[in-house]
Amino acid sequence: MKRKTLRLYLVVISLCLLGIATTLxxxxxxRELVFFFSPSEIVAEQPVPGRIxxxxxxxxxxxxxxxxxxxxxxxxxxxxxxxxxxxxRGVLPDLFREGQGVVVxxxxxxxxxxxxxxxxxxxxxxxxxxxxAKALKASGRWQEGxxxxxxxxxxPAQGEGTSQ
Amino acid sequence: xxxxxxxxxxxxxxxxxxxxxxxxxIGAQHGIRAWMALAKPAAIGQFVFLLVAFTALIHAxxxxxxxxxxxxxxxxSQTPLIYKISAAxxxxxxxxxxxxxxxxxxGALVAIFGDNLPPRLKARALAVQAMIGVAFMLFTLFTSxxxxxxxxxxxxxxxxxxxxxxxxxxxxxxxxxxxxVGFSMAFSFAVAALxxxxxxxxxxxxxxxxxxxxxxxxxxxxxxxxxWAYYELGWGGWWFWDPVENASFMPWLMGTALLHSAIVxxxxxxxxxxxxxxxxxxxxxxxxxxxxxxSGVITSVHAFAQDPARGLFILAILALAMGxxxxxxxxxxxxxxxxxxxxxxxxxxxxMLNNLLLATATAxxxxxxxxxxxxxxxxxxxxxxxxxxxxxxxxxxxxPLIVLAGIGPLMGWKRGDLKGALHRLWAAGFLAIAAMGxxxxxxxxxxxxxxxxxxxxxxxxxxxxxxxxxxxxxxxIGLGASLRRAFGLPxxxxxxxxAHAGLAIAIIGITAASAWKxxxxxxxxxxxxxxxxxxSYVLQSVAPSRGxxxxxxxxxxxVLKDGQFYTxxxxxxxxxxxxxxxxxxxxxxxxxxxxxxxxxGEGDGKGAWTVRIYEEPLVPWIWSGCLLMVLGGIVSxxxxxxxxxxxxxxxxxxxxxxxxx
Numbered sequence: 001m002k003r004k005t006l007r008l009y010l011v012v013i014s015l016c017l018l019g020i021a022t023t024l025x026x027x028x029x030x031r032e033l034v035f036f037f038s039p040s041e042i043v044a045e046q047p048v049p050g051r052i053x054x055x056x057x058x059x060x061x062x063x064x065x066x067x068x069x070x071x072x073x074x075x076x077x078x079x080x081x082x083x084x085x086x087x088x089r090g091v092l093p094d095l096f097r098e099g100q101g102v103v104v105x106x107x108x109x110x111x112x113x114x115x116x117x118x119x120x121x122x123x124x125x126x127x128x129x130x131x132x133a134k135a136l137k138a139s140g141r142w143q144e145g146x147x148x149x150x151x152x153x154x155x156p157a158q159g160e161g162t163s164q
Numbered sequence: 165x166x167x168x169x170x171x172x173x174x175x176x177x178x179x180x181x182x183x184x185x186x187x188x189x190i191g192a193q194h195g196i197r198a199w200m201a202l203a204k205p206a207a208i209g210q211f212v213f214l215l216v217a218f219t220a221l222i223h224a225x226x227x228x229x230x231x232x233x234x235x236x237x238x239x240x241s242q243t244p245l246i247y248k249i250s251a252a253x254x255x256x257x258x259x260x261x262x263x264x265x266x267x268x269x270x271g272a273l274v275a276i277f278g279d280n281l282p283p284r285l286k287a288r289a290l291a292v293q294a295m296i297g298v299a300f301m302l303f304t305l306f307t308s309x310x311x312x313x314x315x316x317x318x319x320x321x322x323x324x325x326x327x328x329x330x331x332x333x334x335x336x337x338x339x340x341x342x343x344x345v346g347f348s349m350a351f352s353f354a355v356a357a358l359x360x361x362x363x364x365x366x367x368x369x370x371x372x373x374x375x376x377x378x379x380x381x382x383x384x385x386x387x388x389x390x391x392w393a394y395y396e397l398g399w400g401g402w403w404f405w406d407p408v409e410n411a412s413f414m415p416w417l418m419g420t421a422l423l424h425s426a427i428v429x430x431x432x433x434x435x436x437x438x439x440x441x442x443x444x445x446x447x448x449x450x451x452x453x454x455x456x457x458x459s460g461v462i463t464s465v466h467a468f469a470q471d472p473a474r475g476l477f478i479l480a481i482l483a484l485a486m487g488x489x490x491x492x493x494x495x496x497x498x499x500x501x502x503x504x505x506x507x508x509x510x511x512x513x514x515x516m517l518n519n520l521l522l523a524t525a526t527a528x529x530x531x532x533x534x535x536x537x538x539x540x541x542x543x544x545x546x547x548x549x550x551x552x553x554x555x556x557x558x559x560x561x562x563x564p565l566i567v568l569a570g571i572g573p574l575m576g577w578k579r580g581d582l583k584g585a586l587h588r589l590w591a592a593g594f595l596a597i598a599a600m601g602x603x604x605x606x607x608x609x610x611x612x613x614x615x616x617x618x619x620x621x622x623x624x625x626x627x628x629x630x631x632x633x634x635x636x637x638x639x640x641i642g643l644g645a646s647l648r649r650a651f652g653l654p655x656x657x658x659x660x661x662x663a664h665a666g667l668a669i670a671i672i673g674i675t676a677a678s679a680w681k682x683x684x685x686x687x688x689x690x691x692x693x694x695x696x697x698x699x700s701y702v703l704q705s706v707a708p709s710r711g712x713x714x715x716x717x718x719x720x721x722x723v724l725k726d727g728q729f730y731t732x733x734x735x736x737x738x739x740x741x742x743x744x745x746x747x748x749x750x751x752x753x754x755x756x757x758x759x760x761x762x763x764x765g766e767g768d769g770k771g772a773w774t775v776r777i778y779e780e781p782l783v784p785w786i787w788s789g790c791l792l793m794v795l796g797g798i799v800s801x802x803x804x805x806x807x808x809x810x811x812x813x814x815x816x817x818x819x820x821x822x823x824x825x
Contacts (some may be wrong), residue, residue, distance in 0.1 A: 002505075003502065003505060006505060006506070009508045010516070013517065014520060014605040017520055017521065017524045018524070019562075020524075020561070021524045021528055021557070021561060024528065024556060024557040024560060024561070025528055025531055025557050027556065028552070028553045028556040028557050029535070029553070031552075031556070032549070032550070032552040032553040032556060033547045033548075033549060033553070034547060034548045034549070034550055035545060035546070035547050036545065036546030036547060044802055066768075071685045071687055071774055073691070075328065089685065090685055090776075091399075091685065091763070091766075091774050091776055093766075095745055095746075096377060101478060104548075129331060134546070146524075162350075
């Protein structure tokens with residue numbers, strides 16, 4: 001085995017791996033990226049049914065209801081301009097509150113209802129997810145430190161958790 | 165007063181580190197012995213002063229001195245003592261102090277135990293270590309001073325986030341930091357070697373124990389964190405592919421690669437430049453992790469308080485350290501003497517392939533972690549990358565790696581016998597295929613990937629066992645002789661066997677837990693029952709209970725297995741008094757093939773509660789697998805090769821005086 005041959009093997013193997021990895025990554029980006037929407041954006045352009053997305057905003061006050069089976073919830077997420085109704089079966093995170101920021105992950109079904117598979121709320125009452133803050137700013141109804149009482153303040157500690 | 169002493173000690177440590185970062189380096193360049201010798205007392209002194217500083221901070225927490233800002237923000241007089249102490253590193257400022265303390269701890273260890281190192285290498289490595297120390301101590305003092313005071317002092321504090329009030333989490337950050345800060349030592353040694361322009365087997369032997377120690381602690385730290393998420397967040401998940409988790413996982417992957425390539429340098433004097441590059445990159449990933457966690461650039465479930473100034477500072481340190489060391493690498497590495505040759509099919513070849521696969525897998529994780537950030541910066545909108553991405557990229561790249569881990573150890577150095585190795589492993593192949601078949605049959609061929617995962621786990625476990633029987637020549641030289649061999653094997657060999665077996669068991673656990681977890685969510689009243697698999701859960705009662713600083717609703721479930729009493733479960737829903745947030749305490753009962761997992765949610769005020777029950781197959785295997793890996797690391801570290809007689813480079817240095825200077 002000459003040094004040159006060894007190097008050739010190495011280069012070929014590395015290139016193969018690089019090629020495989022690139023293919024995998026591009027494919028995955030194509031199918032698995034989860035885009036973030038605000039309720040106004042949903043109104044403007046409804047995402048394809050079945051495609052997993054994230055949707056964020058404030059939980060509209062007075063919109064949370066429990067459906068018949070006692071474990072399915074329905075609530076509206078709003079950016080103070082438009083709102084979307086969410087159905088979620090499961091236990092809501094401990095810090096899920098009306099008027100607080102929330103991000104849900106899920107997809108629209110064929111009949112145009114949003115079914116969430118995950119509800120994420122930070123475990124800190126003062127926290128507003130940055131995407132939500134941005135969406136609210138974009139809707140022009142919210143300024144830093146005003147209104148909802150939810151400012152993107154420094155969170156007190158490491159390790160806040162998601163709930164699902 | 166004690167707080168000011170701590171503050172002062174931190175400044176003194178910084179000054180010492182500055183001296184340690186410069187004088188020994190110049191001394192090594194010009195052969196000034198006294199200047200080189202300065203590194204040792206400076207490194208020890210730096211550690212002692214930082215220890216004083218950290219002790220002062222813990223003292224402030226223990227006595228609840230609310231005039232100190234971080235104590236006010238993260239502690240409360242009613243917090244149990246253990247959480248007052250762990251609050252000292254449960255926030256950004258204090259954890260950063262712990263970070264630099266551990267950094268200096270590694271420096272001090274090398275200073276004390278490194279007497280058999282060549283003086284130049286030691287002086288240079290310690291100087292580089294001190295440079296990192298200077299950067300991070302400046303960062304601590306200027307952007308995140310844990311000793312800042314409040315005036316007037318508040319009467320009461322705001323308490324540690326209740327989620328962090330947990331014994332597992334008290335030890336998770338220190339372990340994690342020992343892990344990824346420990347890679348700084350490999351980095352410092354690599355930079356020192358690049359300055360010298362020389363790497364040899366002895367170098368690898370000095371670097372390996374430090375890498376091994378860091379890797380072991382990082383493994384333990386990640387496992388503790390995953391376990392904490394599993395029982396504390398209350399929905400039975402243990403890994404989210406969250407950016408912050410990735411931040412600790414990437415150094416782990418690179419560290420694993422480094423651990424393996426250092427073997428090749430040690431045994432065969434090959435892959436030298438590559439190993440140096442890995443050492444630089446591994447610590448680079450550690451710093452990237454620090455940046456991601458502390459800068460607020462990512463939205464994560466675990467991110468610290470967020471301040472752009474801090475992010476910029478760490479980014480500058482990262483750019484300097486990586487830019488500087490990689491430039492040095494580009495300049496010096498080509499000039500290094502090329503190492504031994506080997507055939508592609510050989511132990512070296514398989515370790516090389518291991519490294520390439522690990523590096524590629526790390527790259528996909530890095531992409532998944534940074535892509536949303538990059539897209540957002542370029543105004544491309546908010547996206548998130550979740551588990552499906554990693555299942556589609558990381559998993560297929562790691563699978564061949566695991567198959568390889570079964571074959572590699574059976575290969576000879578220089579030229580391996582692939583046919584012979586495979587011939588030896590027919591039993592492993594047979595069992596793996598059988599396991600895959602069973603897995604496919606159990607879930608009616610629903611999840612081919614999961615079946616493959618189980619098969620690969622079984623393959624590695626059996627192959628590891630077969631490799632061990634080969635080492636001791638089981639059934640070929642008589643049982644007595646085999647036993648004698650088994651006792652005579654070097655501990656490093658057992659370390660590998662344990663770690664590989666642990667990995668195999670963890671993979672089986674991870675696969676089963678991800679693929680076949682089942683859950684039931686329902687509203688329950690007392691005497692209602694839920695049945696999952698062969699277990700039924702009967703809700704007996706929900707009663708109020710009280711802890712030291714919280715009140716709780718405590719449910720009592722009776723669990724029946726096939727109609728017979730099996731166990732009692734007591735999940736809680738806690739409400740902490742100071743920070744008014746409810747937290748869930750899951751009740752978990754483990755058995756060999758999985759966990760019973762019960763969570764109680766909110767009551768409807770009319771005598772019914774929302775209840776979640778999970779069946780978590782093989783989750784205990786994940787923890788035992790990680791434990792075995794940690795054990796493997798410890799056993800390997802205790803190998804006498806690393807303690808005694810690490811044949812010093814003296815003889816080599818005499819043969820080639822002042823080579824590479």
